[in-house]
Amino acid sequence: DADVTQTPRNRITxxxxxxxxxxxxTKGHDRMYWYRQDPGLGLRLIYYSFDVKDxxxxxxxxxxxxxxxxxxxxxxxxxxxxxxxxxxxxxxxSEGRRAFFGQGTRLxxx
Amino acid sequence: xxxxxxxPPDLILQEGANSTLRCNFSDSVNNLQWFHQNPxxxxxxxxxxxxxxxxxxxxSATTVATERYSLLYISSSQTTDSGVYFCAATSGTYxxxxxxxxxxxxxx
Numbered sequence: 517d518a519d520v521t522q523t524p525r526n527r528i529t530x531x532x533x534x535x536x537x538x539x540x541x542t543k544g545h546d547r548m549y550w551y552r553q554d555p556g557l558g559l560r561l562i563y564y565s566f567d568v569k570d571x572x573x574x575x576x577x578x579x580x581x582x583x584x585x586x587x588x589x590x591x592x593x594x595x596x597x598x599x600x601x602x603x604x605x606x607x608x609x610s611e612g613r614r615a616f617f618g619q620g621t622r623l624x625x626x
Numbered sequence: 627x628x629x630x631x632x633x634p635p636d637l638i639l640q641e642g643a644n645s646t647l648r649c650n651f652s653d654s655v656n657n658l659q660w661f662h663q664n665p666x667x668x669x670x671x672x673x674x675x676x677x678x679x680x681x682x683x684x685x686s687a688t689t690v691a692t693e694r695y696s697l698l699y700i701s702s703s704q705t706t707d708s709g710v711y712f713c714a715a716t717s718g719t720y721x722x723x724x725x726x727x728x729x730x731x732x733x734x
Contacts, residue, residue: 549721559712560724561721566720612720614674620669
């Protein structure tokens with residue numbers, strides 16, 4: 517089983533809908549991250565969390581919210597999806613040195 | 627915050643050729659990693675290398691922290707090496723900042 521698991525792997529949703537992307541990890545790391553990747557661009561940081569009570573905005577947090585339900589779980593929500601949020605989303609964890617990524621969620625907003 | 631730049635943006639090689647990918651960063655780093663994104667979108671850890679040199683098979687990496695750059699060497703390239711190569715760094719905080727990547731295509 518993967519150490520960092522994202523669900524769903526693919527999702528098509530309609531404009532205006534609320535959607536949640538989930539991430540769980542078995543690595544025991546405190547640090548968790550959500551990134552977004554658009555074609556031709558690198559990964560950009562949406563939100564990050566260094567422990568259950570610590571949530572921080574990244575460089576592109578507008579339109580997104582997160583919840584850290586437990587050390588192992590970090591969810592990303594799009595409150596009202598828009599086509600501009602069509603992208604590949606990655607969850608990552610870190611022990612403070614290396615980052616480990618999930619397999620990604622391909623989200624399409626129509 | 628730290629800026630990460632990669633070059634070249636695109637690279638096309640014939641199978642068997644060697645290549646060097648570069649990552650420049652604007653500040654001192656406490657972490658630096660190289661990743662390979664395969665055609666299915668998965669990010670594969672290649673190297674954790676905030677300083678020094680490491681080798682793994684046909685791949686090797688060198689980071690010269692004092693001069694703020696890292697190099698990834700691919701020797702005897704194979705078609706399976708195709709994809710996008712990213713470097714990511716943290717500086718001070720533990721936010722991983724990515725470069726925009728080098729897109730590599732290896733032709734048979």
